[in-house]
Amino acid sequence: MFKSLTARAIIPVTVSVTGFVIVCCILLYAIMKTDMINDVIRYETNLAQTIVKSTRYAMRHDDRESLGNIINNIGTQEGVEHVRIFNKRGLIMFSSTPGEVGKLLDKNAAGCIECHRGPVPAATLGDMQQARRFFDEKGKDVIAITAPIYNEPACYQAACHVHKAEQKILGTLDIGLSAAPLVNNLAVMRNQMVIFSVMVLLVTIGGVAALLRRYVFIPLKLLVEFTERTIQGIDQEIPPGGTEIEKLSGNIRSIVRELNSIRRENAKWKKGE
Amino acid sequence: MEERGVNHLEAEGVAPDFREKHDRLRRETLANIRKLQRKFTIELLAAALFLLLSIAALSDFAFFPSFNENIRAVLGSPPSVNMISSVLLLYIFSAILLILSRMMSGSGKYGGIGHVGYLAGFYFFYHFSGKLPENFWAVFAAGATVLGLEGYHLWIYCSEEIEREREVLAFLAGRPAGQ
Numbered sequence: 432m433f434k435s436l437t438a439r440a441i442i443p444v445t446v447s448v449t450g451f452v453i454v455c456c457i458l459l460y461a462i463m464k465t466d467m468i469n470d471v472i473r474y475e476t477n478l479a480q481t482i483v484k485s486t487r488y489a490m491r492h493d494d495r496e497s498l499g500n501i502i503n504n505i506g507t508q509e510g511v512e513h514v515r516i517f518n519k520r521g522l523i524m525f526s527s528t529p530g531e532v533g534k535l536l537d538k539n540a541a542g543c544i545e546c547h548r549g550p551v552p553a554a555t556l557g558d559m560q561q562a563r564r565f566f567d568e569k570g571k572d573v574i575a576i577t578a579p580i581y582n583e584p585a586c587y588q589a590a591c592h593v594h595k596a597e598q599k600i601l602g603t604l605d606i607g608l609s610a611a612p613l614v615n616n617l618a619v620m621r622n623q624m625v626i627f628s629v630m631v632l633l634v635t636i637g638g639v640a641a642l643l644r645r646y647v648f649i650p651l652k653l654l655v656e657f658t659e660r661t662i663q664g665i666d667q668e669i670p671p672g673g674t675e676i677e678k679l680s681g682n683i684r685s686i687v688r689e690l691n692s693i694r695r696e697n698a699k700w701k702k703g704e
Numbered sequence: 705m706e707e708r709g710v711n712h713l714e715a716e717g718v719a720p721d722f723r724e725k726h727d728r729l730r731r732e733t734l735a736n737i738r739k740l741q742r743k744f745t746i747e748l749l750a751a752a753l754f755l756l757l758s759i760a761a762l763s764d765f766a767f768f769p770s771f772n773e774n775i776r777a778v779l780g781s782p783p784s785v786n787m788i789s790s791v792l793l794l795y796i797f798s799a800i801l802l803i804l805s806r807m808m809s810g811s812g813k814y815g816g817i818g819h820v821g822y823l824a825g826f827y828f829f830y831h832f833s834g835k836l837p838e839n840f841w842a843v844f845a846a847g848a849t850v851l852g853l854e855g856y857h858l859w860i861y862c863s864e865e866i867e868r869e870r871e872v873l874a875f876l877a878g879r880p881a882g883q
Contacts, residue, residue, distance in 0.1 A: 442856060443807060447800045450849020454796050457842035458789045464838065465785070 436651070440643050441636070448635045456624045464617055471574055471613055472562040479578035479606050482514070491585060499525050505606075512573045512607040516580070519602060564610065572614060575607030650676040654683065661687050664694070730876050737869045740862045743814070747858045750816030751851045754823060758844050761827040764836050782833040789839065792826050796846040803853045812861045814854055823847045 482505060489497040498516075505514045506527020515526040521536040561576045580602045654676065661683075760767070771779070782788075799819065806813055826843045830836040 439860065443804060443853060446849060446853050446856065447804065450845060450852070451796060451800060453845040454842050454849070455793065457845060458793060458839070461835075461838045461842065462786065462789065 437643075437648060440647075441640055444639050445632075445636050449632055452628050452631055456628050460621060460624060463620060467613060467616065468564075468574070471608070471610070472576060475574065475576045475606060475608055476561070476578065478608075479576055479604050482606065483578060483580055483604055486516075487585075490580075495525075502527055510609045510612065512567060512571060512609050513575070513605070514607075515605045517603055517605065519598075519600060524602065567607070572610040573607040574610045574613070575605060578604045578606070580604060647676075654680065658683065661690070726876055730873065733869045733872045733876070737866050740865050740869070743812070744858055744862045747814055747816045747851075747855050750820050751855060753817075754820045754847050754851055757820065757824055757827065758840075758847065761831070761836060761840055761843070765827075765831055779832070782829060785830070785833050785835045785839070788826065788829045788833065788835075789842070792839075792842060792846060795822060795826075796849060799850045800853065803850070803857055807857050807860075810861070812858070812865070814858050816851065816854060816858075819847070819850050819854065823850075 482501075486498055486501055489495075489501065502514050502516065502525045505511060511527070513527055515523050515528075515531060517523045517536055523531050523534050523536065526532050561578065562574060563576075564572070564574050567573050579600045582598050582601050802815075823843060823846065826846075827836065827840075830839045830843065
């Protein structure tokens with residue numbers, strides 16, 4: 432079966448096209464997935480900066496009630512899984528989850544270790560390095576980032592504050608967004624790519640198979656039947672075919688003519704005897 | 705089968721030097737058949753090697769000891785994932801074209817082990833850039849395509865060549881081909 436002319440024509444085309452389309456789709460999906468995750472992280476970074484800037488006034492005036500309200504309200508937003516601000520020692524000062532306030536974070540926990548890996552904590556980190564993805568205690572897929580709250584002149588020059596100018600970071604904002612919309616978008620994109628790939632494969636392989644059948648396999652089959660009948664001594668018309676097949680038909684016609692004349696000669700000789 | 709051929713020649717009174725040539729030709733033909741069978745076996749071994757490599761890559765080479773920081777520093781930073789993916793795409797495209805052109809020309813050349821080497825390179829580059837889990841199936845599909853196509857081509861080529869050699873053997877044995 433795999434050695435027939437049809438198989439030899441169709442199998443390499445099928446394997447080549449299928450393999451190439453699958454590899455292209457997987458690579459494209461991986462690139463698009465990375466791009467979409469990076470977009471979410473960039474969005475979260477901007478959101479974190481917006482929150483830090485929005486809370487700056489309340490921080491400078493040590494208005495903890497307003498700050499707590501801002502954090503709570505942001506936490507009620509759909510898709511926001513958690514928002515928390517913790518101080519330099521890792522103590523949670525404000526959180527959208529009330530039970531968390533006052534707890535101390537482990538420096539080796541995800542989201543902290545990125546800066547606290549070395550003996551001296553890193554003061555700056557790239558957007559992508561600040562991000563982490565995990566399943567929270569409710570089993571939700573979360574993409575979170577930690578954004579440092581820097582000590583600015585307005586902070587250490589204010590009369591009411593105690594921060595020194597040398598202190599670079601005052602605390603950290605940690606915000607986590609649900610990854611469900613991203614996962615849904617990726618699933619839709621994956622399904623669309625599978626449908627597109629199957630359609631491309633069907634069109635390509637179906638097209639090649641149909642054309643081969645129409646212009647090669649059917650004329651060849653007719654020629655095979657013709658030669659078999661000729662061997663049996665049945666006189667018949669040469670079947671039609673494409674240019675190359677017609678040339679082959681012409682050659683077979685000459686051979687058959689020769690064969691028939693030899694047969695007639697033989698018959699005459701036999702009659703003569 | 706072969707003895708029958710020799711007896712047949714003796715019965716017809718063939719001169720001894722002709723018989724020697726026939727014997728030599730038969731030995732060469734048998735050696736060619738063995739060579740062709742070995743060729744296809746090597747291709748199958750290459751596919752098996754690729755499967756073993758893929759099983760190791762599926763777990764991100766977790767059971768191998770990881771390089772320490774010094775060796776990593778010597779190796780330098782890995783190329784970007786997009787660059788590795790572009791090279792993988794270029795590799796599968798050119799490999800498919802090469803195998804199809806070999807099929808067209810009826811050449812018996814093959815590069816099974818070489819392909820496994822290239823694919824291992826892709827696995828290792830993705831592993832060192834930390835993106836192997838996302839791109840494992842791309843490399844696996846590329847390997848399955850290239851080795852599958854190469855295996856099919858070699859199977860057809862070896863079958864045809866072995867058939868031809870058997871026809872020579874049948875001729876030497878004084879039997880009609882195909883018997």
